[in-house]
Amino acid sequence: MNKKKLKKSKKQAKRVKKSDSFSYITINIISLFFCIIFVLILYKSIGGYKWLWDSLVIGNLEMIKKYPNLTIAQKYEIKCGFDYKYLDYIKKNTPEDAIIIMPSKEEIYPKDEKSDFNDKGAWGVKNKAWATYFLYPRKLVYEQEKDTNPLYEQINYVAIANYYGYDKLNYKIDKKQKYQILPINIPSKK
Amino acid sequence: MIILGIILVLSLGLSVINYISKDFSILEKIGLAFLIGIGFETIFMFIYDILNMKFNVIMLCIISILFIIILNIRNIKNFRVIFKKLKKIKPQFPKINYKKINLVWLFFFILICVLIYGSAAKSLYWPTFAYDNVAGYDLMGKVVASEGKINNSLFEINNTPILGSARRCIYPPLVSGSFALAYLCNLPTSKLISTLFFIFFVISFYASLRLFTNKTNSIIITFFTVITPEMFAFSSLSTTNIPIAIYGSLSIIYLYIWLNRREQRYLLIASLLMGFNIWTRSDAVVFNVAGFIVLLFDALKNRNWKELLIYSIIAFLPFIAWNLYIKFNINVDQNVFINKPFWDSNKFNGVLTWVKNLVTNTNLYGISFYAFFVSIIINIKNIFKEKTSILLILFFISWGIYTLLFYQMDNTKMDSLATMMKASYRRGLFAFIPIMWFYVSTNKTINFLSNKYEKILFPK
Numbered sequence: 001m002n003k004k005k006l007k008k009s010k011k012q013a014k015r016v017k018k019s020d021s022f023s024y025i026t027i028n029i030i031s032l033f034f035c036i037i038f039v040l041i042l043y044k045s046i047g048g049y050k051w052l053w054d055s056l057v058i059g060n061l062e063m064i065k066k067y068p069n070l071t072i073a074q075k076y077e078i079k080c081g082f083d084y085k086y087l088d089y090i091k092k093n094t095p096e097d098a099i100i101i102m103p104s105k106e107e108i109y110p111k112d113e114k115s116d117f118n119d120k121g122a123w124g125v126k127n128k129a130w131a132t133y134f135l136y137p138r139k140l141v142y143e144q145e146k147d148t149n150p151l152y153e154q155i156n157y158v159a160i161a162n163y164y165g166y167d168k169l170n171y172k173i174d175k176k177q178k179y180q181i182l183p184i185n186i187p188s189k190k
Numbered sequence: 191m192i193i194l195g196i197i198l199v200l201s202l203g204l205s206v207i208n209y210i211s212k213d214f215s216i217l218e219k220i221g222l223a224f225l226i227g228i229g230f231e232t233i234f235m236f237i238y239d240i241l242n243m244k245f246n247v248i249m250l251c252i253i254s255i256l257f258i259i260i261l262n263i264r265n266i267k268n269f270r271v272i273f274k275k276l277k278k279i280k281p282q283f284p285k286i287n288y289k290k291i292n293l294v295w296l297f298f299f300i301l302i303c304v305l306i307y308g309s310a311a312k313s314l315y316w317p318t319f320a321y322d323n324v325a326g327y328d329l330m331g332k333v334v335a336s337e338g339k340i341n342n343s344l345f346e347i348n349n350t351p352i353l354g355s356a357r358r359c360i361y362p363p364l365v366s367g368s369f370a371l372a373y374l375c376n377l378p379t380s381k382l383i384s385t386l387f388f389i390f391f392v393i394s395f396y397a398s399l400r401l402f403t404n405k406t407n408s409i410i411i412t413f414f415t416v417i418t419p420e421m422f423a424f425s426s427l428s429t430t431n432i433p434i435a436i437y438g439s440l441s442i443i444y445l446y447i448w449l450n451r452r453e454q455r456y457l458l459i460a461s462l463l464m465g466f467n468i469w470t471r472s473d474a475v476v477f478n479v480a481g482f483i484v485l486l487f488d489a490l491k492n493r494n495w496k497e498l499l500i501y502s503i504i505a506f507l508p509f510i511a512w513n514l515y516i517k518f519n520i521n522v523d524q525n526v527f528i529n530k531p532f533w534d535s536n537k538f539n540g541v542l543t544w545v546k547n548l549v550t551n552t553n554l555y556g557i558s559f560y561a562f563f564v565s566i567i568i569n570i571k572n573i574f575k576e577k578t579s580i581l582l583i584l585f586f587i588s589w590g591i592y593t594l595l596f597y598q599m600d601n602t603k604m605d606s607l608a609t610m611m612k613a614s615y616r617r618g619l620f621a622f623i624p625i626m627w628f629y630v631s632t633n634k635t636i637n638f639l640s641n642k643y644e645k646i647l648f649p650k
Contacts, residue, residue, distance in 0.1 A: 028291070028294075028647065029293065031293065031294050031643065031647075032294055035294050035298070036297070039301070042556075042557070046557065048419035048420075048551075049417060049419060051419060052417060052419045052423070056308065056309075056419075056423055057308035060308065060315070061308060061311060061312075063315075064311055064315050072378060072379070075316055076317060079316065079317075079319040080319060122321060122325075123321040123324065128352055128354040129352045129355035130354060132329060132344075133324045133325065133332065136333060136336070139343075144353075145347070145353070148347055150347070
């Protein structure tokens with residue numbers, strides 16, 4: 001009699017277990033389904049979330065996949081345009097201890113001419129701190145600092161932009177170029 | 191080299207946390223280790239600088255290791271016991287109990303991982319290009335690393351900051367110092383640091399939520415914090431806004447935890463995070479002041495003067511130290527505020543209009559502000575009965591002071607009010623997002639629902 005009861009209760013326990021695991025799986029799947037729907041609704045209805053996923057996550061990952069081997073210089077060129085290209089050229093053609101006179105705003109943006117440099121916002125060659133980031137440890141001097149910066153007397157390189165700046169050289173140049181970096185004095189031949 | 195640097199930062203942070211208390215959860219320890227470790231590294235840089243010693247990676251390693259040894263001296267004494275215990279531990283693969291799997295938790299966990307991966311991939315792919323960083327924090331980090339001092343060649347003419355950097359070079363050195371650490375470890379860019387800040391914040395935030403609520407609720411709230419659009423966009427840029435959001439929000443959360451549980455370890459962590467908060471940006475003082483006001487009332491009520499003193503020293507010392515350093519070393523006018531109270535209804539209305547426009551903009555903050563205010567309304571009956579009201583008080587005081595700062599700002603010395611609200615205020619609001627979501631999670635009604643769900647899922 002007892003054995004029968006025991007068997008019966010075991011069977012019942014099994015059934016409860018089965019129904020427990022069934023309800024556990026069902027609740028889990030149903031709640032997951034609702035969560036997915038909820039996330040999709042947020043994605044479709046809130047512009048910020050759509051922008052985050054489409055542009056910041058997927059857009060960037062696609063870009064990385066498309067151009068996996070770009071160098072840092074190429075990436076800077078994409079983001080900072082001609083301003084970076086110009087500074088990189090100066091960097092490659094000057095020693096680390098160079099003191100460079102940079103083009104003034106009037107030389108960067110000549111009147112009635114379209115400039116290659118960025119003219120939107122505060123960034124670009126015109127901004128000393130911004131330009132220093134790419135040229136450090138070289139020291140930069142701007143025309144507006146003529147009376148305040150003691151390094152003005154020690155300038156040894158001139159950055160040419162839009163054919164301006166040749167007048168600062170202590171020698172004459174026959175072939176003028178739109179963009180150039182030149183020593184202020186004729187380099188002595190060893 | 192950078193791996194060694196990160197290990198050192200984590201060990202340093204972990205040593206500090208373990209020194210405070212060994213009772214923190216593993217997740218809390220992991221998350222906070224980086225945030226505290228990197229903060230201490232920048233303090234070491236500052237100490238070397240005021241001692242007039244040029245620092246490099248070896249000098250930072252030496253002082254960090256020394257500090258780790260001092261903090262672990264108790265453990266070194268018990269080395270044999272610990273070693274014996276370690277020997278007894280047999281490596282075992284964790285057993286996965288399929289009946290304990292919570293698919294909702296797993297779903298949001300995977301989403302968070304994908305989002306963090308997206309942010310990290312973007313951050314590490316692009317070099318630093320945002321204007322504020324190139325002409326400010328990252329430039330400073332680069333030069334600090336190269337010259338081994340904070341008062342460096344960027345303060346070139348009569349110790350004034352380099353032209354075009356505005357006041358960015360005189361921001362407290364946590365961000366620029368952490369970038370300097372990346373350059374000292376020979377990395378070509380400092381973007382890894384921004385990524386690490388974000389990853390360890392997510393872990394810390396989840397860990398702090400777990401102290402109050404269940405797994406399902408915690409992961410969903412963490413997900414909503416991570417997907418705040420504007421904040422997520424900045425997580426891959428090297429600005430000061432994300433570190434402020436991290437230190438500011440976590441310090442308020444930990445202060446709330448202390449006021450709730452009265453375990454001193456939480457007060458110490460909150461104070462440390464407050465200290466690092468102000469070591470990131472001086473205008474982040476709003477959180478420190480809010481904390482001070484609440485603790486002052488608490489001290490008046492419960493006579494917790496010792497706790498108030500501990501908090502005040504740790505949370506405000508970096509602010510005093512940095513301002514004195516700037517005063518005696520750098521030639522710059524720091525004050526950008528109108529020092530006396532004034533009434534300008536146009537400006538006041540202007541500020542309020544901007545605040546309203548920003549907080550209701552779902553493109554910037556998603557549903558964060560809506561969820562927060564709905565949560566307050568749902569809870570309105572119990573709002574003064576519950577301990578979560580302390581969190582609300584901390585939140586509204588800091589938000590109020592933060593908004594007031596923009597009203598008191600002297601716009602003749604800074605950009606126009608519209609520009610400041612559109613750029614600075616907008617980014618500063620990041621810091622309030624995690625606090626808001628934390629409140630939403632600890633809300634009685636939401637907690638009741640999520641607990642009910644977990645009980646149905648895992649009946650005991």
